[in-house]
Every structure is written in structure tokens, then in C-alpha cells.
Amino acid sequence: MDGVHDMGGMHGFGAVVTPGSDEAYHERWEPRVFALSTLVGIERLGQGSGRAIREEMEPAHYLAASYYERWLWSIERRLERKGTIAPGDVDRWVERLSAGEAAPPHADAAQAARAVETIGRTDELGPARETRFAVGSRVRVLRMRPAGHTRCPRYVRGAEGVVEALRGTDRFPDIGPYEGPPEPVYSVAFASDDLFGASEEGRWRVLLDLFESYLEAA
Amino acid sequence: MDGVHDMGGMHGFGAVVTPGSDEAYHERWEPRVFALSTLVGIERLGQGSGRAIREEMEPAHYLAASYYERWLWSIERRLERKGTIAPGDVDRWVERLSAGEAAPPHADAAQAARAVETIGRTDELGPARETRFAVGSRVRVLRMRPAGHTRCPRYVRGAEGVVEALRGTDRFPDIGPYEGPPEPVYSVAFASDDLFGASEEGRWRVLLDLFESYLEAA
Amino acid sequence: MTQEHDHDHEHHQPQPQPEVALRTEALEALLAERGLVSSNAIDAVVELYENDVGPQNGARVVAHAWADPAYRTRLLGNGTPAVYELGFSGFELNTLVAVENTPAVHNVVVCTLCSCYPWPLLGLPPSWYKSPPYRARAVAEPRAVLREFGLELDSNVEIRVWDSTAEVRYLVVPERPAGTDGWPEEELARLVTRDSMVGTGRALEPSELAGR
């Protein structure tokens, strides 16, 4: 979907380097949200991809929220969609904690070990099957407006570039997060002025990994 | 500038028709903000265009703010930039009113009459001078990323369309709000799939009034 | 997807903020204190748009175009002088283009970048016209948007969406309803709704007048 998360090229967000911007997080709840998100995935407690679900946040909320606040929001939605929790369940525990109740203890050493082991696993892209484009091919990104999750940002739509490499095959995300058939993924290089016009910065290249379905021969 | 105000084609904002959406405003302060904005213009108390200045709002604030809240924000910036008021002046009156002080009376019947008369004035586009494109010309919108105010939305950049009419000439806004040299303005028609790709809605046309500098021959 | 996160929309929809009302008063007080903007000028502008400037103006233009074929030709050919004939001009009407709905073509107007609107003919725009959903969706999914207004167009009707990106404003001339032959213009004007002049509605049928 073409939401506010698709920020490439936008103006108005201010400076990159600001006080505190060098830290990965600033408060203890942030890495715990990260860990919860990871564990919800490993233990198969949720449904859907956090990355895709975060794009569904109401736009003003998405922009106002901090990074791990968005993750917390997406964890709750994943758990709800799977039926692991119901809307309101978290609110009730907020009330109970606010009233002074202690969080219940729950230890599971095997789960901890399983998590650490699983986090270390890599799932490489599949090998390339038949491909429509070769290295050096000139391609154009299709104009589109996908309603679901996409990995084709708006700023390259309609632009021409050159295939620099074939990355392998991966599941096509546009028809549902990560559930489509595998497709070739290409590294495509764009000249900056083919994306953004002339710039006082001169020229540079922008390279994206794009699914074959996003491309046509130019 | 390519900010969140440039919303054409975006997803995630929900329904158009909602409770209360049929009303022009809901609270008394809203038309008063509208009137203040108009009077600041007529009386030349501000600097810059409210339309351009509202685009400078921080993106999360822009999206969270109601329509006339954005106008109020832009009135204050216009007054500050002209030096009519200083930052903090409004805050001090917020405090004084909160402390129970009454707003000072100020009546000016001539100003009221002048406002109503001025609001009725029309300033038509200038006549067309030399034009690069004719009705029926196929044109392409340039790819660009203007840092200043622009009236060329992102969703037509790089797209091809057909000139349907010449509207006249107007001041080119990209080099500073409404202060550029006059330029021809064309009505350009785009086929929907040349903007957004295939749609389950079938096809339609989208027509924009575009400055000559945004266009090249296709 | 829209339905799915409606609960979230409710949480984060901009709410009327009392501090904005207070801040508006404070700005009025500040400008009054300095002798720059008078309260009666503010009142005059508010009253102008509440009493004199509104969709009743556009409705007069449309009714006259329905009743007078020569005027219709002038209006569609060059809108600005045509509406001036009826006394309409002013801010946000620098250049007016009138576009006509027919059984084959349906026009609808939006401003994706802000909320440009022909104030002298239609008054101040409704909230939906200024809202992000309308600005975002009208150009990219017009049939879904029109459906929210109860307008279901045949698939063979050509939709033309006008995005008001320059100092040109649009007035849609809706189709004249059947059964109105010989009606006086004042009666015809009662059929012309605001939404029908933006393109998100049709003119009323004579049978719908009774309930209004």
C-alpha cells in the first residue's frame, strides 16, 4: 500500500543527526518490545508480518509514534489476528498493573534456548529460475498502486534503470505479506536524475532490489 | 516541496463520508480563523502564502491537525515573518485570557467594508503568450523534487498525458510562492492507468492544470 | 483493510481541541490590541460566507444554464465572465471552468495538494472535501469514493477527475433531472445541491424536493 511509511524522497522531516540519534534505543521497554516481536514470530503466536501490519497504522499515528511503539502496535495486531489475544486483553493488564498487581511469573528455559538458536538461522533466497531480464537489461518500473503490502516504493515507479545483478528468487509480497509465489529479484540501478530530476548535488546512483513483476523492458 | 500534504493516490486515510463530514465546520473558532486569514491577506499584515506555509508544518502535526488548525498555524507564521507579531505574543495572550482578562475592543467599520469589497474581486489568469505546447500535444511531466512550493503533485511525475486546453498564464510557484515570472498553464488529461496502473475500477481520466515548466514533449 | 483498522482511526482521528479555540481568541485579542484587525471586520467576513456566499450562488448559475441554452454555451465556453453576468466573482474564483455532466461523462472535482474550491459559487467547502481521504482517493479510486456518496455510475460512463492544481476553479453542471420542463429558474435552483456541483452527487429529482 502507498502509505506514509513510503518516505523515499519526501521533504519536511528535518535533520537526520540529532541529540540521541546515535543510540539504538533509549528506554528499557524498547529492546523488550523487540524481543517480544521476535518471540511472537518464533513461537508462531501471531498472524501476518509485522512489517506489513505497521503500514496499516493510521498515518498521523504512524508518524507521531516512535519506532518501537509501532512495533508494539504491530505485535498486538498479530496476536489478535491469530486469536492468541482479544482486543482489550492488554488494556485489562494495564489496569491491573496500574492497580499494583504484580506480573505473573513464567519461566521457560527451553523457550529461551530455542529463541537464541532460531535467531541464528538464515534462510537464503532461492536459486534463480527462468528470468525475464539479464544483467545489463534496461528496465522500467511499472506504474502501480497496490492496495496490499508492496516492496516497490513510489519514488521509482515509472522510472528506467539497468539490471546490475540477479539476487535470486523470493516470495512476491504484493498479494499478501510474503505469501506469494517465488519470483526473481533483481538489483536495479537508477541514475538520480531519472528519479528526482536535476539536483544541486550533481548525480549519484540509487539501487533497489526489485521483484520481476514490478518491471517491464524499457 | 514533496511533503505529506501531497496526498493524491495515497492509501491509509480511511473513509471519505463520516459523521459530520458534510459540514463546513463544527465550531465557532473555525470560521473566525478563516476570516482572520483573509483579513491578514487583505490588510497586508503577513508575509508569504498560507497555502505554501502550511506545507512546512511538521508532517505528524500536519496530519493530526484539523483543517482550520493548520490555517491558524499558517496565520501565525505569516504574521511572524512580516514582523507584525513576534513568537510568544500569542502565547502571552493565551495566558492573559486564561487569567480572566477580557479581549480589548477594537472596532473599524471601514476595515469591515473594505474586506467585503475586496473579497468580491477577481484576478483572472493573464492572456496566453507564446506557448510551447498546443491543444492535442502529448506531454510528459518531468521528474523533479522541488524543495520549495510546487503545484505539481508527485503522482503525475514522469507520466504522459495530452494537452486539452490552454488556461492562460499565471505566476510560476516553484521558485517562491506566487512570485515567479508568469508562465502558460495547460489543462493536461491523463489516462488513469498511465498514473496508477491497472485498476479494478477500469479506466478514468485525471486532469490537472500544469505549468509549462513542469512539462516536456512526449 | 479499511474496516480492519477502523478501531484505530477512532483513536487517532483529530479531535476538536479547546486550546485551538482559545488560541484563536488570543490571536484576535493580540491583533485588536495592536489596532490591526477589528472584531467587526472578522464578524463581517464570517457573516458574508454564512449568509451571502454559498451553494445557492452556484445553483443560480446552474439553473440559468439549464433554462437558457445561450447562457449554457457562454458558461461552458468561458466560465469567469459568465458567472460575473450573474454577479459572482471574488477570492478563489480567478478563473472558473464549468464542466458539464452528461449520460456519457461524469465530472468530479478535487484538490489533492490543499483544498482549492470555488468559494464565491459554493461557499466554504464541506469537511470531506478538505479531508485526507478525499484528497488521496478521488484521483485514484473515484468509483469507490462516489459509492460512499451513494452514487453508482454505469461502467460505461467516462469519469473525469479534475485536480485543482493551479489558479483555476471548477464548477460541475449536473444533468438536469427529467420532469422539469418549463420550471422557473428559482424552482430549478432548488434541485441543485452542493455535492452535484462538485460531482459527488446528482441534482435532486423533483420527487426529492418534497422532503426538503
Added chain:
Amino acid sequence: MTQEHDHDHEHHQPQPQPEVALRTEALEALLAERGLVSSNAIDAVVELYENDVGPQNGARVVAHAWADPAYRTRLLGNGTPAVYELGFSGFELNTLVAVENTPAVHNVVVCTLCSCYPWPLLGLPPSWYKSPPYRARAVAEPRAVLREFGLELDSNVEIRVWDSTAEVRYLVVPERPAGTDGWPEEELARLVTRDSMVGTGRALEPSELAGR
């Protein structure tokens, strides 16, 4: 323009919200109550990324590539097995591509759509990497962004901005600083900063090590 509305940015920058911390605790309590997620599993994941997974891993890879030309060739040719040789693999490192900075080419990595980052090599990303300004500007004004990090590149250097739009992650191999011939890999690794492996910085000069 940025300067001009900084005062507003300060007002509206997302602030740490105590209710988010409480809500996180509540979610932990809920999942513990149901026996689904244990507190020691949460602790284990947090500690893993605080102690074992961080830029020191990427630095080992870079130092090894600097020291061993055959490894450098393997790394640039096929990153995933090359970093696995050193024991690095896992979430967000499905396919690794290593790109080399030279006097003629400077690579920099971003993820405009979310914040994809090679966790097993660099740990959790810094706040700037996840921020809207970096996601918006890195592809469209890279020199201005690099300047904020104190990196001023000659105008003849080709900048290549990698937008991580698929399940491919990038590691920048920075230029090896002069005066490091014959250094052991452990010493070389100390020169390799996190930012130098994202492309927003250079490796440290030997003279810069002293102060660290």
C-alpha cells in the same frame, strides 16, 4: 526551510511515552499469564543483542577482508557464505551483499520503506537509521545527509545508495586507512565503526584510536 520551523519540530517530535512502557509490561504480563512467552526468553533475546550481536561482528568481517585478499574476494562475490565462515548468520541476514568503498565509489545503505538492517553483523540499528529524515533523504540528497555525519565527499566520487527493498541486506566494506600495514586483525577491527559499515562514516584513522 529546516531551520525555519525547527521550533515546531521540537514541539511535535515523538516523545518517550510512559504509557508505552506500561503497555509493554502489560503485554508481557498477559503472555506470561497464558504461559506463552517467558520472561527468561525475553531476557535472553535482549541480552543476545546487547552482548553478542553488534557492530563488533561486522568489524571482524571487514578486518578479515582487509587482511586476507582471498577472503575479500569471497565476501564481495557472495556475502552470505563468506560471513558464515566467521560464524555469522541469522534473522535479517537471509542474503548478504557486501559492497566496497574505494577512492572512486562511496556506498551508503538505507531502507526507505521500513528499516531493514543486517542485525547479525551490526546489531540493532541506531535511531537515525530508523528515522523518517534518513529514510526520506538518503536516496534523494545523499551528500547533504552525509554532511550531517561530517562526511564531505569529493564531487567526483560516485555515490551509490542502496535501498534495502527486498530480503537482501548490505554491508559496506569501508576503505582501509593508511598506516595500518601488517596490523593484526583484532587491531584493524577496532578501526571499523558501525557508521563506516552503513556508509555514513569512514573507518577510523590510527590516530583516532587513542581517544577511544
